[in-house]
Amino acid sequence: MTIIEEIQNQYSAFSGNEKKIADYILQNKASIKNMNIKDLAAKVDTSTSSITRFCKRINIDGFVDMKIALRSLASGHPSKEMPTVYDDIYGYYTQVIDETNQMIEDQAIETVVDWIKNANKTVIYGIGSSGFTAAELAQRLIRMGLNATGVTDSHLMIINSSIIREDELVIAISNSGETPELIASLEIAKKKKAKIIALTSFKNSSLTKLADVTCFGYHSRFVNNTVFVNTQFGMMYLIDVISTFLVQDENFKYNMDLTRKNVQGYSKKSE
The missing domain is CATH 3.40.50.10490 (Glucose-6-phosphate isomerase like protein; domain 1)
Known part of the structure; x- marks a missing residue:
């Protein structure tokens, strides 16, 4: 099971704070690889300890391991710059189809x-x-x-x-x-x-x-x-x-x- 599947499987049971973290991770997978744990905490207005607990919740040892898991997904779904509205929507549909599949x-x-x-x-x-x-x-x-x-x-x-x-x-x-x-x-x-x-x-x-x-x-x-x-x-x-x-x-x-x-x-x- 991938980290994305693990988050989605548990999403309904997350607290409000955990859902904020999950939403940001799922919507910004590519950019997280360049963040440290303090950066992510600031983005979602929470503490670094909350992010660490979230990682444990989804069966990941810590923030670094989560970045590694997300990076391994990125290799299978290469990202590109989306300069136009057409590309934005194409990227949205492609991601939904790939993940659903x-x-x-x-x-x-x-x-x-x-x-x-x-x-x-x-x-x-x-x-x-x-x-x-x-x-x-x-x-x-x-x-x-x-x-x-x-x-x-x-x-x-x-x-x-x-x-x-x-x-x-x-x-x-x-x-x-x-x-x-x-x-x-x-x-x-x-x-x-x-x-x-x-x-x-x-x-x-x-x-x-x-x-x-x-x-x-x-x-x-x-x-x-x-x-x-x-x-x-x-x-x-x-x-x-x-x-x-x-x-x-x-x-x-x-x-x-x-x-x-x-x-x-x-x-x-x-x-």
Whole structure:
């Protein structure tokens, strides 16, 4: 496990001060190699002893060892000057994809694909920006001929969970894994013995604890991002991976091609 994965895995359990340290480290990995511990303490407005304790918390002996661990990551992800807006956004997306790809577990993806194939019905939950991702996944599954629906309203989530059946599948999407309405709905679905899949960023989140299977995406707050870019990019990467595995099934691929053909034909008639 890399130092980045260790920080992200424990992030939900960090104190406010520890999260400040973690955020700065994750957003400024390249510059830390030129800092001493006092420099970092000044940057995050904390003490050197707090940074030392943070290192211990993530199973690193000390600040110097943390710098070495970060430097070893940099060799695999070379940085470059980003002189333009285009390069800034390209760098953001590249980092999110690279880190998400490192977090993917083959067995989890295989289980997710198998459960979607065999579910009597798949319901995808998401609120806010995660709601758009939920709607996208639902549309893809429907086009493959699967019984699926996206639920992005918190009240409808409660209603759906109240009447869900054991042979139905819930896919819950939340970067933080702490969206209250989503968690409340899943607690009901859990009591109904429905299977739950989580797409999220944190291993110790409330969502992860409720899920039977979890796929992790890199959180946008871990990138030094001060502009308006897609915070769902890690989740969308996971959806692309899952969808690609699903369409390897000839029946699903046929349905996808058929719906594409008919939609395109209808669009031409409407012109």
